[in-house]
Amino acid sequence: AQSVTQLDSQVPVFEEAPVELRCNYSSSVSVYLFWYVQYPNQGLQLLLKYLSGSTLVKGINGFEAEFNKSQTSFHLRKPSVHISDTAEYFCAVSRTGFQKLVFGTGTRLLVSP
Amino acid sequence: DTAVSQTPKYLVTQMGNDKSIKCEQNLGHDTMYWYKQDSKKFLKIMFSYNNKELIINETVPNRFSPKSPDKAHLNLHINSLELGDSAVYFCASSQEHLGREYEAFFGQGTRLTVV
DSSP states (O other): OOEEEOOOSEEEEETTOOEEEOOEEEOSSOEEEEEEEEOTTOOEEEEEEEOSSOSEEEOGGGOEEEEETTTTEEEEEESSOOGGGOEEEEEEEEETTOOOOEEOOOEEEEEEO | OOSEEEEOSEEEEOTTOOEEEEEEEOSOOSEEEEEEEOTTOOEEEEEEEETTEEEEEOSOOTTEEEEEEETTEEEEEEOSOOGGGOEEEEEEEEOSSSSTTOOOEEOOOEEEEEO
């Protein structure tokens, strides 16, 4: 079975500062990795995904993430955040070829002026 | 022109009632899902259908019965609603094959409140 750990439940940051949201996963088989964002009262939107190939993945809205197999991590980063990035961020994993998503508990990113 | 649409967006009902949530996707995907997000924002899969066939049932109580009349629709019917059923229910769809478009698209969610 797969599991995802997002250690930080909330990350406060000032506007234009860099941010890193941490995600670690556990799995005995190969996995795909995803980051989703949920704005207040909205559905989930895919930020980026890692399926294979380059371990540095670029997504929408200036976000990127790096897959580290040895550390079983898939941390999300943005060099300069905006107020509009305030949202809940979910890391998720699925077994390769099998699309059931297992989500972490989410990290709330709070960007203040 | 919404890709995955759910109705209703909000649903308030009394304990013991039966209610349904509808989901439709216009992406041509062959797999659809129901996820439940609890009050702590934790998301967990409930069901998955592939071409109208149930492929995942994550130990959900029998009171929950998904129905897929065709591969573009996956409805969720809940009998004898309980307080603990209060949550946000998300429908999602994806295409069941490896490739660049491999991702799940989510609807806007249905906030169910049982009183």
